[in-house]
Amino acid sequence: MTGVLIEPPADGADEATAEEHAAHLEETLLQARALIESTVSLYRQRPATASAVAPTDIAVLGEALDQVIGRARHSVSVALTGSGEFADSVLRLLALAPPGAALRVLCSAEAADASLARLRRLPGAQLEVRVSERELREIAVVDGSAALVRGAAQSDGPQATVVNDAAAVRALELLFAGAWARGRKLADHLGLSPRLRSELTRNILERLRAGHTDDTAARDLNVSLRTYRRHVAEIMRELDAHSRFQAGARAVELGLLSG
Structure with a gap:
């Protein structure tokens, strides 16, 4: 297999546990991400040698x-x-996963909508699908022992990094777990109207939660006060909320806002 093997980081990766305080876990995830990105960057900047393994393209x-x-x-x-070779290959391979294997698929809204039919055909015994509104990095973590990270496009084309080091794989698992915890179930995603999935709705909900006045929020979003209040009323109706506080709580529950 063509790939890049990440050497063990010098200082290791934080081993945060599920029982630790949420703030500490978030800090650990950020440190893990910085560690991984720094390690990959350093590897790619090393002078090429005859024995170096080329990045996966x-x-x-x-x-x-x-x-x-x-x-x-x-x-x-x-x-x-989203769609493309990574998603196509992953969904094909998940359909062939051994019986009993736990499958967790975290999608962007675009990926969930584009691949809905194929997601529904995956073996369902231990399959979970969630949708995230946050920016994701395409990764695959397998059996806690290996991972593949899809990189951003480089001058010579898109690349991926194969990770076999246990500490780095564990860090990737933590990153995935943090994003997974903030995702919403696929059924909840499909139950949302297009209005609730929009960027405007998210911006309005964030301002409601922050306690902005209607005048301030309307100016921030560059809409009239009347239009802003109409959007708020429509969002509350979509969320079946009887107060703005209830709308915020429901938005968190559905993954429209982070907790």
Whole structure:
């Protein structure tokens, strides 16, 4: 398999547990992300040698995913951001996962809508699908022992990084767990109207939660006061909320706002 193997970080990765305070977990996740991105950046900046392994590019991305996800025995956690070769390969391989394997698929709203039919056909015994409104990085973590991270496009094309180091894989698991906890169930996502999924709705809900006055919020969003109040009334009706506070609580429950 073509790929980049990340060497163990010098100072290790934080081993936060589910019982730790949420603030401490968030700090750990941020530190893990910085550690991973720093390690990958340093690796890519090293002078090339005859024995260096080339980064995985789009031409062999499917092969790399075959090697990582195809060996799954117990669990696969993946994040999808849209359609394309990564999503196509991941969904094909998940359909072939061994019986009993726990499958967790975290999608952007775009990916969930684009791949809905295929997601519904995946084996359902231990399958969970959630939708995140936050920015995601396309990754796959398998059995807690290997991972693949889809990188941003480089001058020579899209790349991916294969991770086999236990500490780095654990850090990626923590990153995924944090994003997963903030996602909403696929059924809840499908039950939302297009209005509630819009950027404008999210901006209004954030201002309601922050306690902004209608005048201030309307100016921030560059809409008239009358239009702003009409949007608020429509959002409350969509959320079946009888007060602005209740609308905020319902928005958090549905994953429209982070808790």
